[in-house]
Amino acid sequence: MPDAKNQHLLDYLGYYLSLTHSPRYAVLISGPWGVGKTYQVKRFLQHHRPEPKKLLYVSLYGLSTLDEIRDALFQAAYPLLTGKPAKLFGSLLTAGLKYVKVDTSSISVGDVIGFSADVYVFDDLERYEGNKSTALGYINQFVEHEGAKVIIIANDKEIKAGEDYERRKEKLIGKVLEVQSSFDEAFSAFVALIDDKFTQGFFKKNAEEISSLYKQTKKDNLRILQQTMWDFERVCKALTDEHRGHSDAILTLLRLFFVLSFEFKSNQINADDLGNGRGLAAMVQAHVEKGKEPSPMRRVADRYQNVDIDDSILSSSVLVNCLVRGIVDPNEIQASLNASNFFVKVADEAPWRTVWHWTERTESEVLAAVGKMSEQFEQRAFTIEGEILHVLGLQLFLSDIGVIKSSKRQVVEDGKKYLDDLYKTKKLEATQRDDYALRFDGYGGLGIQSSDTLEYRELFQHLRESSAKALRDTYPDKASELLEVMKTDVQLFYRRLCITNSDDNIYYNTPLLASLDPDMFVLTMLDLPIADEHVVFMMFKSRYDHSQLDNDLSTEKPWAEAVKRKLLDACETCGPVTGKRIKMRVAYYMKAIPDVAAVSGK
Known part of the structure; x- marks a missing residue:
């Protein structure tokens, strides 16, 4: 079906290409990015009769010099002389020219063979990275000297090239055709x-x-x-x-x-x-x-x-x-x-999700789901942080609209008790989540109800504190595991505690080491092979060099100070070579750890 919106373009291009004499001007096809300029021109050329005897189409996208434009035209004219064939031909040509003592430093295959066409199409002028005025001057030679017909495709309004460009454009372009979006x-x-x-x-x-x-x-x-x-x-x-x-x-x-x-x-x-x-x-x-x-x-x-x-x-x-x-x-x-x-089948859906989707469920479905959700709440069935927050937020919402009898204050108190009970029974997740993500992004692809209220924020804070406490409770066991890792895989030990490009650095900002006995740590460390001992010293430098002992790892500071002191004490009972090595490494790798004696003023 003919494109009525762009029939003017098709008609004029048909007229332009059918001229029996050289028009001595180029046609500019203009329009915003994505409007279909290239599509319209290619469709026209595909169906235009008679076909041009020789047509060369090149995109200027990414090109930046006239030599690159020449190369692109040459490749369009001789597609078989590209890649390996072009290199082979070029090598033979260069060898022949050198044989007759011709300087080949500035000569390309295209310069020798040349190319010509009846119609040239230059696409993406606005994306030419070189001087666009110079590019127009180069294109002009095909119009003026070869008498060829030239079609230029560009988002002309995007080109800001100054007076020289406008002057050359005025000289070269005889007709501007705007492409209309044709859905x-x-x-x-x-x-x-x-x-x-x-x-x-x-x-x-x-x-x-x-x-x-x-x-x-x-x-x-x-x-x-x-x-x-x-x-x-x-x-x-x-x-x-x-x-x-x-x-x-x-x-x-x-x-x-x-x-x-x-x-x-x-x-x-x-x-x-x-x-x-x-x-x-x-x-x-x-x-x-x-x-x-x-x-x-x-x-x-x-x-x-x-x-x-x-x-x-x-x-x-x-x-x-x-x-x-x-x-x-x-x-x-x-x-x-x-x-x-x-x-969704409500019978198979989690009750809290049914309540969340209250605008899309019937009154009876929502009320039945509220009852089931309340039963689960009493049974302490919700243990995933995201689900807990959804349920607490929904309870605040239900209190607000009168579906449940509890006041918002009572919802807060019941919610805190729920979290305390989970903590006491060790069912609360011991994780470090992003506070903002939980509060506003929600969980399970759903935003959390009532997240903008003071009551919700109070519950949220209590959850974070309880979760942090549950996390700290896990430190002794995790620290003991880490000490075993130090004995068997010191590189993994290092990655666990320091920022690296690995996913293994899960404790880089967790004050886990404070749960270890300093004496046991030093004995274990000095019992390692010398190369592994060196890696542990490197861990101290990487872990503490950026003021971490005054920030995330502040509770680990007394432990680090004790380890540093005990390492120096150990130098008094070991051989002179070992003592010298330990003192040297303590001085270099543990510089960020304060000297306890210096801090106390002794």
Whole structure:
């Protein structure tokens, strides 16, 4: 079907190429990035009759010198003389020229063989990295001296090259043709390139929906449209037949995916916006900050009024993987859809999740789930930090709307007792999590209810303190294990305690060593082979050299001071060579550890 929006371009190019005389000017095809300039020109040349006897097409993208443009033209003219054949031919040519005593230092194969064409196409002028005025001067020779027809493709508005460029452009360019974004034609072409038959059919069925979303972007970028369609095809391939058979779910998925893909690929939102800017927590935060400048994601929501960007059919982590990292994990995607309102079976859903999705569940379903959640709470069944916070946040919410009789204050007291009971029975996770991530990002792909309230923050703080206490309780056992590691694998011992490029450095900021007996540590250390003993000394320097004893490892400071003193004391009872070695290494590797005698003023 002819492209009505760009018929002027096709008509004029047809007229230009059909001229029987040299026009003595070039035609500039202009338009913003992604609008389809190259596609329109290539499509025209493919169908234009009669075909040009000789056509050379080159992209200037990434080129920076006239020699590189010449090389690109030569490769287009003689595609067989590229790569190894070109090198072989060039070597033979150079040898022949040297034989007849010709200087070959500034001569290329193209200079000797040459090239010519009836029509030259120079694409991506705005991405030429050299002087664009000089490039136009070079291109002008094909128009003026060869009498060829030249088509230049560029986003002309992006070029800021000064008066000289404008002067040369005025001399060379006889006609500027603006390309208009033509959704219908481009969409049909893009759909034809989709391999997955289900996705292809779904695109055809929902062409008007996709067209509406595309127009709301106000970007006219067909390249982004095509990339988004390819990405969505990958997601569709990861779905089960049950998912594909639910047309409403796939349409909701398409709306969310296309909108966020359009916005991400056009740099309107970033990975952090995708990860943290959606969901209930983000909506609450936006409400709290009402009157302030809206976040990028809220601006997206305002632009696409008919799309719910907070829809949980794809979790934020899945969207980040798909759109940012290019990761399409079938298990992850299927799990996200299964938890959505389209596929979830309330009977199989965790009660707290049913309560969280109260806007998508019936009154009876929510109330039944509240009862089950309360029973589990009394049984101390929740032990994962994220789930505990969800339940506490939901209880505050339920108290606020009158579903449960407990006041918010009572919810806080009951919550603290819950955490204390888990700590006493050693069921509380002994972990160090990112406070911000837990408070605002939520858990399990869902934002935490009531996370903006003082009551929730009080509970959150109590959880952090209890969890930190549970973590400290594990130090003695972990320290003992670490001492055994020092005997058997001193390199792993070093990596455990110091920042390296390895995932093994799990204790670099944990004051674990304070749980060890200094005497036992020194005896074990001095019993190691000399090379392993050296690694332990290196650990002290790497671990403490950046003021860590005054920060994260402050509680380890007395232990480090004691070890330093006992190592020096050991020098008095060992041989002179060993004593000298230990003193030298203490002085160099343990410099960051204060001298106890000096600190006490003795």
